[in-house]
Amino acid sequence: MAKVHVTTTVxxxxxxxxxxxxxxxxxxxxxxLKLTGTKEGCATGDCGACSVTVxxxxxxxxxxxxxxxxxxxxxxxxxxxxxENLHPIQQKFLEHAALQxxxxxxxxxxxxxxxxxxxxxxxxxxxxxxxxxxxxxCTGYDKIVRAVxxxxxxxxGEAA
Amino acid sequence: xxxxxxxxxxxxxxxxxxxxxKVTGRANFGADFSLPGMLYGRVxxxxxxxxxxxxxxxxxxxxxxxxxxxxxxxDFPGVQSEEITGGEGAGNYKDLAVNVMARDKALxxxxxxxxxxxxxxxxxxxxxxAIKVKYEKLPAVMDVDTAMADDAALIxxxxxxxxxxxKPTKPSNIAMVMELKRGDVEVGFRDADVVVEETYRTPTVHxxxxxxxxxxxxxxxxxxxxxxxxxxxxxxxRSSTSKVLAMNVADIRVIPSEIGGGFGGKTTVxxxxxxxxxxxxxxxxxxxxMTREEVFRASGPASATKCVIKIGAKKDGTLTAMxxxxxxxxxxxxxxxxxxxAMCIFAPYKVDHFLIRGFDVLVNKPKxxxxxxxxAPQSMYACESLLDELARxxxxxxxxxxxxxxxxxxxxxxxxxxFNAIGFRECLEAAKRHPNYALPLGPNEGRGVAAGFWFxxxxxxxxxxxxxxxxxxxxxxxxxxxxxxRASMALMAAEELGVPYDRVRVQIADTESAGYTNVTGxxxxxxxxxxxxxxxxxxxxxxxxxxxxxxxxxxxxxxxWQDGHAVPKPGVNADVKPLSLADIAGNAAxxxxxxLGRASLNARGAGPGFAVNFADVRVDPDTGKLDVLRYxxxxxxxxxxxPSYVEGQLQGGAxxxxxxxxxxxxxxxxxxxxxxxxxxxxRVPVASDLPMIDTQLVEVPNPSHPYGVxxxxxxxxxxxxxxxxxxxHSATGxxxxxxxxxxxxxxxxxxx
Numbered sequence: 001m002a003k004v005h006v007t008t009t010v011x012x013x014x015x016x017x018x019x020x021x022x023x024x025x026x027x028x029x030x031x032x033l034k035l036t037g038t039k040e041g042c043a044t045g046d047c048g049a050c051s052v053t054v055x056x057x058x059x060x061x062x063x064x065x066x067x068x069x070x071x072x073x074x075x076x077x078x079x080x081x082x083x084e085n086l087h088p089i090q091q092k093f094l095e096h097a098a099l100q101x102x103x104x105x106x107x108x109x110x111x112x113x114x115x116x117x118x119x120x121x122x123x124x125x126x127x128x129x130x131x132x133x134x135x136x137x138c139t140g141y142d143k144i145v146r147a148v149x150x151x152x153x154x155x156x157g158e159a160a
Numbered sequence: 161x162x163x164x165x166x167x168x169x170x171x172x173x174x175x176x177x178x179x180x181x182k183v184t185g186r187a188n189f190g191a192d193f194s195l196p197g198m199l200y201g202r203v204x205x206x207x208x209x210x211x212x213x214x215x216x217x218x219x220x221x222x223x224x225x226x227x228x229x230x231x232x233x234x235d236f237p238g239v240q241s242e243e244i245t246g247g248e249g250a251g252n253y254k255d256l257a258v259n260v261m262a263r264d265k266a267l268x269x270x271x272x273x274x275x276x277x278x279x280x281x282x283x284x285x286x287x288x289x290a291i292k293v294k295y296e297k298l299p300a301v302m303d304v305d306t307a308m309a310d311d312a313a314l315i316x317x318x319x320x321x322x323x324x325x326x327k328p329t330k331p332s333n334i335a336m337v338m339e340l341k342r343g344d345v346e347v348g349f350r351d352a353d354v355v356v357e358e359t360y361r362t363p364t365v366h367x368x369x370x371x372x373x374x375x376x377x378x379x380x381x382x383x384x385x386x387x388x389x390x391x392x393x394x395x396x397x398r399s400s401t402s403k404v405l406a407m408n409v410a411d412i413r414v415i416p417s418e419i420g421g422g423f424g425g426k427t428t429v430x431x432x433x434x435x436x437x438x439x440x441x442x443x444x445x446x447x448x449x450m451t452r453e454e455v456f457r458a459s460g461p462a463s464a465t466k467c468v469i470k471i472g473a474k475k476d477g478t479l480t481a482m483x484x485x486x487x488x489x490x491x492x493x494x495x496x497x498x499x500x501x502a503m504c505i506f507a508p509y510k511v512d513h514f515l516i517r518g519f520d521v522l523v524n525k526p527k528x529x530x531x532x533x534x535x536a537p538q539s540m541y542a543c544e545s546l547l548d549e550l551a552r553x554x555x556x557x558x559x560x561x562x563x564x565x566x567x568x569x570x571x572x573x574x575x576x577x578x579f580n581a582i583g584f585r586e587c588l589e590a591a592k593r594h595p596n597y598a599l600p601l602g603p604n605e606g607r608g609v610a611a612g613f614w615f616x617x618x619x620x621x622x623x624x625x626x627x628x629x630x631x632x633x634x635x636x637x638x639x640x641x642x643x644x645x646r647a648s649m650a651l652m653a654a655e656e657l658g659v660p661y662d663r664v665r666v667q668i669a670d671t672e673s674a675g676y677t678n679v680t681g682x683x684x685x686x687x688x689x690x691x692x693x694x695x696x697x698x699x700x701x702x703x704x705x706x707x708x709x710x711x712x713x714x715x716x717x718x719x720x721w722q723d724g725h726a727v728p729k730p731g732v733n734a735d736v737k738p739l740s741l742a743d744i745a746g747n748a749a750x751x752x753x754x755x756l757g758r759a760s761l762n763a764r765g766a767g768p769g770f771a772v773n774f775a776d777v778r779v780d781p782d783t784g785k786l787d788v789l790r791y792x793x794x795x796x797x798x799x800x801x802x803p804s805y806v807e808g809q810l811q812g813g814a815x816x817x818x819x820x821x822x823x824x825x826x827x828x829x830x831x832x833x834x835x836x837x838x839x840x841x842x843r844v845p846v847a848s849d850l851p852m853i854d855t856q857l858v859e860v861p862n863p864s865h866p867y868g869v870x871x872x873x874x875x876x877x878x879x880x881x882x883x884x885x886x887x888x889h890s891a892t893g894x895x896x897x898x899x900x901x902x903x904x905x906x907x908x909x910x911x912x
Contacts, residue, residue, distance in 0.1 A: 020282070022282075030191075030192075034194070035185075036185070036188070036189075036191075036192040037184065037185015037186065038185070039189065039191075039370075039371070039420070040191065040372070040449075041370040041371065041372070041420075041452065041839075042452040042838065042839050043451060043452065044452065044838055044839070044840065046452075046838060046839035046840045047370055047452075047839050049370055076185070077184065077185035078184070078185050080184070081184055086180065086183065086184070090180075090183040090184065093183050094175045094176070094179040094180070094183060095175065096804070097173070097176070097644065097802075097804035097805055097807075097808055099179070099182055099183070100421075100642070100643035100644060100805070100808055100812060101369070101370075101371070101418075101419060101420050101421045101422075101642055101643060102178075102182035102183075102187055102418065102420070103189055103369075103370045103371040103418075103420025103421060104370050104420075105182050105183055106183075106185045109183060124852075125848075127847070128847040128848040128850075129847075129848045131846075131847045131848075132846040132847050132848040132849075133846070134846075134847070135368075135370055135839060135844060135846060136370070136847075137367075137368050137369055137370055137421050137423070137812070137815075137816065137844060138421055138643060138808070138812045139808055139811060139812050139815075140808075140811035140812045140813075140814055140815030140816075140845075140850060140853050141811075141815065141845075141847040141850055142811045142850075142852050142853045143804070143807075143808060143811070144847070145847065145852070
């Protein structure tokens, strides 16, 4: 089947690509656009390693078609830091040792950013439920939850 | 010997050197590499658990668009039987080769039977669908009871049980029998006031690393291959690939990517030799990634087990005799984690009479791989559960029962050696004192306690240290960083050299750039490779003293190394200024050339790791669902180099063990087809399933390491299975002796 021409925005930059109608956004990001920060853990929407935002909504890129990005704004892990400055969530993940292998980390950071943008003061339970779609097999989530709590406090302007 | 010293760098919670790349998406994992002209490889897998492969017809597939190469078992060389050493699991290269690509039989649902390299994944998958395989189905043997029965269908027709005094008269599915014993258990049970005996079962579970296996391989016309892959041991990928493809190791360069979890599961090869062979046939680089379904169906899970334990004790809790009958599923090829499971089971306890008999059993499931303390969680779940049942019978606190019998320095371990300094008793006492252990419990809530043990490994490691011209430090080593080990290596180099942590960089080099190094596994990296880094740093210090001595015109043994500076020893009659590492490095050209420190070793004296965990659970009487309310992990870690990452090991191991206890299992249908090969139905713990996991680090220094380090990564998964099972018993009043404690199973038990 003929490929489809897609015009979209990725991390604020205009982007064009051709993709097969059945190709996932994850596949387009990783294989076509070479944005490999978004990870594939399952391709069935169960692990959250491919978390991105589409017009600000948190989604699994493996469950979105590449063609669906047309006219939308995509946010990936590569767009989280502000140039040379890490986002507070990234900084807190480092300070709290909230990653071990690091494969789930991009997805968790994108999901956390989405959480804190909609809920600047989440409870521990709200954090755990919001991030329940992001599997981490290394940490047991303890340090991730603490990093998110600390990042939220920092983003609210509270001293750590 | 361990030194009493005040550490400057060790114990600091620094930011890991690879951290920024990992929080920004720049870190390159297994599937993140590409090369010009690259093809995509995909594998055709058996839909049957056990079948003879009558024929494979690839003619139509070969002509399909985009297809460049197809391989089947016939394209692989024959491989001689040879035991695999140096890895974390047991196995044989001949079996490994057949596991990588089936020859005359498919031995499990998911066994590779052919592979295609094509210009796109879609074209490769279309070609797979066009390959015609004719199978003759054979009976699937799916558990140890069936496999060990006299009339069992044979998975390997000429398998004769090893480990018996005489070769058996007929083949069976029992690959090996082992026995460990001390004293006379008949005497021990005669002396007992109480004897308990029960049977426990654990299911097949998967390590569940989030990154599927991935590699990129290219081989030139001269036969020189380069492989990028995610692995716990690139030297093992090299040796395994060389055996499977009958290549010279010198012609294979393996470059490790960042690794997205492994837990033992990435200590062997599945797709790497296939990618090299497809590259050879196509003349193009070939990238292969496993899907999640393939990871479940065709990489190595952990053994399902059946364990029968019998314990005799005096009224005061003194153990008089213990026996264990252990049957471990190996999967379709011999070599389960039975031996370490058998060696660990009674290791924490002093008992004069014990007998352990173990069976390594073939079933039509994927060949098991190492999974964090391989073998120990299963056997110790059984033993630690029965000890809990014994404590109830004797009306003893479960910690007191263990304290009564705990091994200590000088005790003869059940598996042989005498223990050096160990911290089991300290962990038990810490648990007893822990405020969480005194918290009141509500209705439907229960508390469980259990111990965990793992030997920890040493093995071979190499390290180089280069001092750059400005005095900064580059450490080069060969262990993929699976959980922050770069930070540990940098801290140890900084400590030994007396320089700030931020002046040290750590490079994990490929098989041609780092000295030979065994796997990232066995909880060995911080211990053994750390020791190599310390020795390499001492090599640098020695050279710096010589350079300073030459500069000052005094003997090298009159120079000390203090706080990153060469200084003359007290009383040396020389009016000189101390020389920093930067001073010496800047002047290196005039004092003998670049500063290069090296060490290679086979580390001995890995200190064993003991843990005591306890947890509170609440059961929902209507659904049978168990919720973990609190979890406390206490472990002797020797010396925590980076305490945050050490705590993380305890927390992560607890979470995996909780998953094993509560949810995780391979579900097969009657034909041996795996029904839950995805994260939706194979449910690992998610953030909302778990509480915070409290940790307490006990530090009893390992006398065999300069800083007292003992491995910490594997012990944490051992205790949780029984912790949860024991807590569930407390909460429900019923004992369930089979994992997982999933809601239907708990509900059925509640309804009696």
